[in-house]
Amino acid sequence: SAVISQKPSRDICQRGTSLTIQCQVDSQVTMMFWYRQQPGQSLTLIATANQGSEATYESGFVIDKFPISRPNLTFSTLTVSNMSPEDSSIYLCSAVTGDGNYGYTFGSGTRLTVV
Amino acid sequence: DQQVKQNSPSLSVQEGRISILNCDYTNSMFDYFLWYKKYPAEGPTFLISISSIKDKNEDGRFTVFLNKSAKHLSLHIVPSQPGDSAVYFCAALSGYALNFGKGTSLLVTP
Numbered sequence: 550s551a552v553i554s555q556k557p558s559r560d561i562c563q564r565g566t567s568l569t570i571q572c573q574v575d576s577q578v579t580m581m582f583w584y585r586q587q588p589g590q591s592l593t594l595i596a597t598a599n600q601g602s603e604a605t606y607e608s609g610f611v612i613d614k615f616p617i618s619r620p621n622l623t624f625s626t627l628t629v630s631n632m633s634p635e636d637s638s639i640y641l642c643s644a645v646t647g648d649g650n651y652g653y654t655f656g657s658g659t660r661l662t663v664v
Numbered sequence: 665d666q667q668v669k670q671n672s673p674s675l676s677v678q679e680g681r682i683s684i685l686n687c688d689y690t691n692s693m694f695d696y697f698l699w700y701k702k703y704p705a706e707g708p709t710f711l712i713s714i715s716s717i718k719d720k721n722e723d724g725r726f727t728v729f730l731n732k733s734a735k736h737l738s739l740h741i742v743p744s745q746p747g748d749s750a751v752y753f754c755a756a757l758s759g760y761a762l763n764f765g766k767g768t769s770l771l772v773t774p
Contacts, residue, residue, distance in 0.1 A: 656707050
């Protein structure tokens, strides 16, 4: 099955700074997704990233805060901008990798702490 | 608004017994449901799924039951093993997006 490499695995950042999270898929995929899991909460979809078009953001998430890049069919980045302690969460990328069962594969996640 | 709900944050079961994890949903348009298992410091991994046209799907020790009229599904693990200790997420598919519950932390004790 497909493998998604996500980095960094964790980081501690100062408020007001930005962090870029990278996801690399070992095969070409059309759709990639970015999720956030706040403490004690479910995974919440931030945006869908398709290659060659702008990301589609869910309600409550905006491009200025969470800019996404999708330069090719195997790679995507999510930037958490102007961070505050409320941004402390686990961020996960996912892709439809066509492995069956709708083929959703997840990266290992980035645990972000903003101080 | 939480469309997928897992009302039990945790569950403890003795090894060899049955584990039953429950999930409720509110959106009748969901037509595909998945269960994911997550270990600490790892991403969720797919476990088992069920289409809304079925009421049961079985894969080894794992069985998922769907009750559409009640908008309820459950995951049965029989027999439970210590290696099953993890957080289990229920998810429902809407378009291409997965809607997740908050998860249930399962602990299987020897």
